[in-house]
Amino acid sequence: MARRDWLRLALPVLLGAGLGLLAGLPMAEPWLGATVVLALLLIVHSWRLMRMVGWLRTDTPERAPEPGGVWGDAVAMVVRLYRDRRQQRSRLLRLLRELRRSTAAMPDGVVLLNPNAEILWFNRTAGRLLGLRGRRDVGQRVENLVRHPEFADYLRAGTRAGPLPLLIARMERRLSIQIVPYGAGQLLMLVRDVTRQARLEEVRKEFVANASHELRSPLTVICGYLETLVADESLPPDLAEALQQMREQARRMNLIVSDLLELSELESSDAEVQGAEIDVGALISQLVCDADARPGRHAELTTSVESGARLLGDHGHIRSAFRNLVDNALRYTPPDGKIALRWWVDQDGGWFSVADTGTGIAAEHIPRLTERFFRVDAGRSRAAGGSGLGLAIVKHVLQRHGARLRIESAEGRGSVFTCGFPLRRLR
Amino acid sequence: MDTADLSHHTSRRFNEDLERVRTRVLAMGGLVEDQLARGLTALIEGDSALGHQVASEDHKVNAMEVAIDEECSRILATRAPTAGDLRMIVATIKTITDLERIGDECEKIGLIAARLASVERPADRYREIKHLGRGVQGMVHDALDALARLDVEAALRTARTDRMIDEEYESIQRQCITFMMEDPRSIRRALEVMWVVRALERIGDHAKNLCEYVIYMVHGKDVRHVALESVEHEISVHAAERDQGAR
Numbered sequence A: 001m002a003r004r005d006w007l008r009l010a011l012p013v014l015l016g017a018g019l020g021l022l023a024g025l026p027m028a029e030p031w032l033g034a035t036v037v038l039a040l041l042l043i044v045h046s047w048r049l050m051r052m053v054g055w056l057r058t059d060t061p062e063r064a065p066e067p068g069g070v071w072g073d074a075v076a077m078v079v080r081l082y083r084d085r086r087q088q089r090s091r092l093l094r095l096l097r098e099l100r101r102s103t104a105a106m107p108d109g110v111v112l113l114n115p116n117a118e119i120l121w122f123n124r125t126a127g128r129l130l131g132l133r134g135r136r137d138v139g140q141r142v143e144n145l146v147r148h149p150e151f152a153d154y155l156r157a158g159t160r161a162g163p164l165p166l167l168i169a170r171m172e173r174r175l176s177i178q179i180v181p182y183g184a185g186q187l188l189m190l191v192r193d194v195t196r197q198a199r200l201e202e203v204r205k206e207f208v209a210n211a212s213h214e215l216r217s218p219l220t221v222i223c224g225y226l227e228t229l230v231a232d233e234s235l236p237p238d239l240a241e242a243l244q245q246m247r248e249q250a251r252r253m254n255l256i257v258s259d260l261l262e263l264s265e266l267e268s269s270d271a272e273v274q275g276a277e278i279d280v281g282a283l284i285s286q287l288v289c290d291a292d293a294r295p296g297r298h299a300e301l302t303t304s305v306e307s308g309a310r311l312l313g314d315h316g317h318i319r320s321a322f323r324n325l326v327d328n329a330l331r332y333t334p335p336d337g338k339i340a341l342r343w344w345v346d347q348d349g350g351w352f353s354v355a356d357t358g359t360g361i362a363a364e365h366i367p368r369l370t371e372r373f374f375r376v377d378a379g380r381s382r383a384a385g386g387s388g389l390g391l392a393i394v395k396h397v398l399q400r401h402g403a404r405l406r407i408e409s410a411e412g413r414g415s416v417f418t419c420g421f422p423l424r425r426l427r
Numbered sequence B: 001m002d003t004a005d006l007s008h009h010t011s012r013r014f015n016e017d018l019e020r021v022r023t024r025v026l027a028m029g030g031l032v033e034d035q036l037a038r039g040l041t042a043l044i045e046g047d048s049a050l051g052h053q054v055a056s057e058d059h060k061v062n063a064m065e066v067a068i069d070e071e072c073s074r075i076l077a078t079r080a081p082t083a084g085d086l087r088m089i090v091a092t093i094k095t096i097t098d099l100e101r102i103g104d105e106c107e108k109i110g111l112i113a114a115r116l117a118s119v120e121r122p123a124d125r126y127r128e129i130k131h132l133g134r135g136v137q138g139m140v141h142d143a144l145d146a147l148a149r150l151d152v153e154a155a156l157r158t159a160r161t162d163r164m165i166d167e168e169y170e171s172i173q174r175q176c177i178t179f180m181m182e183d184p185r186s187i188r189r190a191l192e193v194m195w196v197v198r199a200l201e202r203i204g205d206h207a208k209n210l211c212e213y214v215i216y217m218v219h220g221k222d223v224r225h226v227a228l229e230s231v232e233h234e235i236s237v238h239a240a241e242r243d244q245g246a247r
Helices: A003-024 A028-057 A069-104 A122-130 A148-155 A197-233 A237-267 A280-292 A315-332 A363-368 A378-383 A390-399 B001-047 B047-056 B060-078 B082-116 B127-149 B150-182 B182-219 B228-246
Strands: A111-115 A120-124 A164-167 A174-180 A186-193 A277-279 A301-304 A311-314 A338-346 A351-355 A404-410 A414-421
Touching: A003 A028, A003 A069, A028 A069, A111 A122, A120 A122, A120 B060, A122 A174, A148 A164, A148 A174, A148 B001, A164 A197, A174 A197, A197 A237, A237 A390, A237 B001, A277 A315, A277 B060, A280 A315, A280 B047, A311 A315, A315 A338, A315 A390, A338 B127, A363 A404, A390 A404, A390 A414, B001 B047, B001 B060, B001 B082, B001 B127, B047 B060, B047 B082, B060 B082, B127 B150, B127 B182, B150 B182, B150 B228, B182 B228
Parallel strands: A301 A338
Antiparallel strands: A111 A120, A111 A186, A164 A174, A174 A186, A277 A311, A338 A351, A351 A414, A404 A414
16 A cells, blocks of 8 residues: 555545544543544545445446545545456457357358267357257257267267268268367367368269270270280381380380279279288298299399288288289399398287388488389489389278378388288288 | 265266267267268168168167167166166167167168169169158158257157158058059069158157157156147146246
């Protein structure tokens, strides 16, 4: 409290007491005079206090009393506090309203859930996409209204890898739902309408499949004639040379088309394949046989099958993936290099690796290796042959087996490609 | 003090039990909806593998019915519910029976879809069935929504759409008869189609039953075998009485 306030409080008391004393002197009762004056002062103060309390109780800052003195200051301060608070509140309210308006206008649906998966709040888009209604559905468990069995599993799953695609057949709509935990066990549910994207993706896949299929038959004819023409010995040597090259390129084109077809077949479904048990040891020796049957000298292949565990999967796809890895190794390893194939099992799963002592890959290229037609060095790689789709096929095959591809490489020293299969795929 | 706490505790546990049953019934409804959607897709797309899958997964619906039934019996035996809680249990037992029947009809649709996949599809690609199927799917969905929200108005509205389903059923029936007369080679397919349409119509009836159980659960009125108009009247009277009581 400032000194001024002390003075304003103490001065009337002292003055009053002094006056009372003086007024009491003639009657020889100075204390009585002082008491009466002080009592009057107390009554005035009490009355002002009562007015202020009475005013505070009515909660109407605009009708503030003006009791004067220290009480007047107090009232003024309270009024200021009131005003500040009001301004703050209206600012907060405005902010909140803006926030709610902007989330309501979001093109994606948002639903807030409490730890029991009961709906706390949702925006308009979510209401439209999921068929939720106004205030009525707040407090309702979300799986009571979004009743798809996959959604219930997704909601209950502890760890969620990515968004869940959901087909709303009744409305011919495809949704993508993602649940993100936040705060103390609350869940944020994002709903996106991906009908258009899904349709476009379908059109693209169909186009690739159809185009490759259509390209195949004319190519077969061209290849057939070229084979017979190359065998014809009466042709002049320069023409024979040209035909030889044409045959090589036609073969390569055939390879690309069949790889494209394989890819589009792999892409046609995201579901994990069940398949049958595969004897990995036998598959590896088959791969070595195929490699040895290739014309020309190539790097030495060594194998090490350390486990008799069988792999559960689609035989054709797995063989294609492994063969692509071996082909790559052969292509980028000089004839005096070494290639090691290995199959082993540990507590994390089953592993198939192809290690070579070839040219290796620079670190910045590794993340892009599985892209279609990606070439580290366009000129040299094309000369080495191959469709440019091999690793994309490997990636898709592994994806459909719940497996993943690990690539380690040091430029100039060689690369290791490892396929890691989960334990549930082993027998 | 202790006894009050205990009773509070038991009633909370009881509420949780009831809530869990409700969620499981709706989960069963979700499974049935899914079966219906996939059965229709199998038929319309001519996907025999999907048809067989739908048929082979009917046991899931049956297993859920048995499990929920047991849970209800347990609650009846141990908690001896009364009034609204008792109505909820009774209505649940009826609801799962109808849901299970819908599941059976879906199994039938799946099997027929698998059979029809080998037969040439008609030029209109089952447009009528698709339309009827959408209507029935919507009805099952709305009925389950009404159950989730205990929304009597929505239940009544949904029950009313059953009439439209029935009309559509009859018009497809007539159409099939015309096809059969025009081209006797199509009789086999038309007969199979009739089975599907019949199944869909039955599903519509079961969905209507679900709506009636919602009304029973909320108002305690048994509205089976009663014309919808009088049901509406009774409910409005009941609601007015209740409001008066509350006042």
